Amino acid sequence: MAPFPARSASSDGYRIVAAPARARFARPDRPETDVWTYNGTVPGSVVRLRQGERARLVVENRLDQETTVHWHGIRLPNAMDGVPGLTQPPIEPGKSFVYEFTPPDAGTFWYHPHANSLEQLGRGLAGAMIVEESEPVAVDRDLVWVISDWRLNDGGGIAPRFGNRMEAAMSGRVGNTVTVNGRVSEAESFLAGERVRLRIVNASLARIMALRFEGHRPTIVALDGQPCDPHEPENGRILLGPAMRVDLALDLGGEPGRRYDVIDDFYDGLSYRLTQLAYDARRPIRDHSVDAPVALPRNPLPEPDLASSxxxxxxxxxxxxxxxxxxxxxxxxxxxxxxxxxxxxxxxxxxxxxxxxxxxxxxxxxxxxxxxxxxxxxxxxxxxxxxxxxxxxxxxxxxxxxxxxxxxxxxxxxxxxxxxxxxxxxxxxxxxxxxxxxxxxxxxxxxxx
CATH class of the missing domain: 2.60.40.420 (Cupredoxins -  blue copper proteins)
Structure with a gap:
């Protein structure tokens, strides 16, 4: 199997603009929603960097309030961490801030505000960040699912009253609409026989997920961007809290033309279908399944000395x-x-x-x-x-x-x-x-x- 090609931009190739926009989460006959975006889309542009290469990212604030960006999971210098007051001055409306760092770890990360973060994230400010391995991983496709949930009113707008005290004392602001890459997903297209690296980011404010891929046996190969021993999820359920990421090796061994449900059943009595794996009707792209497991190279994490800790x-x-x-x-x-x-x-x-x-x-x-x-x-x-x-x-x-x-x-x-x-x-x-x-x-x- 040929390695999946790298697609990262040049090290100084990113400008990220935080600004209001409109998005349509569901069918064309449904109303649009006023959102806050990175580069005009929900989720924001996928930022692809190279492991060990210096990156320069210019963030411009076109909101009417201060913001910052936190590069979630990246082991970077403290001044680049995006916490207002603690690590940097907030980015005022109409101003920009330059983030520069060298990502030491390859993997799946994400970026989001750390200023008025409950509302800014709840209105759409989030995006995936992929740091690519120096040696490409042998898969047919490398896909990202940024999963978000939204609390929408009957008119399609984002419900106000962020920071309800009673909600805050319980499970937080769980939404009533769940999107995959910015839309309510009826189905995601696949070809029989292919092997996919599926990177899932839970960008929700509070929703915990337990995902089941019916008719399939995904293998977890990384958690929060860090490679792990490849293994199947316990009881077939992939548990993801807000801000967590998981990389799956997904072998598409289903029947051409069929659809298979992806179910989230974390909350008792509130199970729903997140999407479906929709197989093209064409014959499988290979005659037999891929035997070799996907094993990701480990990142240069320092090993703690438990005896002297x-x-x-x-x-x-x-x-x-x-x-x-x-x-x-x-x-x-x-x-x-x-x-x-x-x-x-x-x-x-x-x-x-x-x-x-x-x-x-x-x-x-x-x-x-x-x-x-x-x-x-x-x-x-x-x-x-x-x-x-x-x-x-x-x-x-x-x-x-x-x-x-x-x-x-x-x-x-x-x-x-x-x-x-x-x-x-x-x-x-x-x-x-x-x-x-x-x-x-x-x-x-x-x-x-």
Whole structure:
């Protein structure tokens, strides 16, 4: 099988404009929606970079409010991380900011605002970022699905009232319309016999997904951009919290002319069809399936020394107490200053600002083990900036398949151990990527000095 050709632009070939536009998510007879976009589309242009090559990205702000861009999952210099006040001044309306960095890791990443992020992401500001391997991977096609959900009103507009306090204390702003690459997807076209690398980005504000590919056996080859041991998902369900990514090797062994459902059944009683794999009626492109597995080359992540590592506990607290995943009941833990969530008893609201005091300080180069304890009744995808975490165990059981992640999904009452080398100097945020949760307190700062 011939390797899939690289398609990255030149290292200084990107200009990204954040501006209002209109989009049509569904059929032509449905109304258009006022959205905020990167380069006029939802999602924004796919940014393709080369591993180990310096990139220059100019972001221009044509919104009527300040913004920044966070290059989610990239291990980059602190000044390029896109947190307003903490790492850079916000980009004012009519102004531009130049981001320059050299991506050390190949894989699937994404970019989004880190200013008024609940509303700006909720109105459409998101895009995929692909950092290509130095040696192409042997697949027939390399596809990206950016999955977003939207809360639309009857007229097709985006429902207002971002930051509802009661919602923020529960599962966050889950939408009523789900799109794949900016449209409600009836079907995605495939050819029998082909092998596809399918990169899936969950760009939702709060929606957690559990995807099932009926009639197929996808193989997970990377999580959050980092290669893992190729394996089939547990119980056939691919679990993706907000901000998480997964790379699948998908062998199209179905019948020509048939359609196969892709189902999201995470929420009890709210299963729906995300899309269908629609096979062309032509005969398979090869006579037999591809035997060789897709194994991605590992990235140059520093391996933590567990024997000499320092250990810290971060406890997630707050929210509406009691009840189930989509239920309620119980009382709200008061955090003060509009916060309903906390980490180790401390709340940081909003998107980031100057003077944020770190909860933990690490000497540069130290190996660190973080114990993350979810004492709440809700799910939290916990995202670390500037680093990737080697997930060691979940609820006392070792995690298989070599998992490095920048966004770790935690179920209610979960206890997760994760390790990393604090080798990237600066003040780095760690927060929940259910954006309502981040904005209302579930955020802290880790300093590498």
């Amino acid at each position: 320092e250990r810290h506990t971060l406890t997630l607290q707050g929210g509406m107490m009691g009840g189930g995943m989509m239920g309620g009941g119980g009382g709200m833990m008061g955090m003060g200053h509009g916060a309903v969530w906390a980490i180790n008893g401390q709340s940081m609201n909003g998107d980031g600002h100057a003077g944020m005091e770190p909860a933990l300080v690490f000497e540069r180069g130290r190996s660190v083990v973080l114990e993350l304890r979810n004492e709440t009744a809700w799910w939290h995808p916990m995202h670390i900036h500037g680093h990737s975490l080697k997930v060691l165990s979940r609820n006392g059981r070792a995690v298989p398949h070599r998992q490095w992640q920048d966004t770790v999904l935690m179920a209610p009452k979960d206890v997760v151990e994760a390790a990393f080398v604090a080798d990237n100097p600066g003040d780095w945020m760690l927060h929940c990527h259910v954006m309502d949760h981040q904005m209302s307190g579930m955020m802290t700062v880790l300093r590498v000095a």
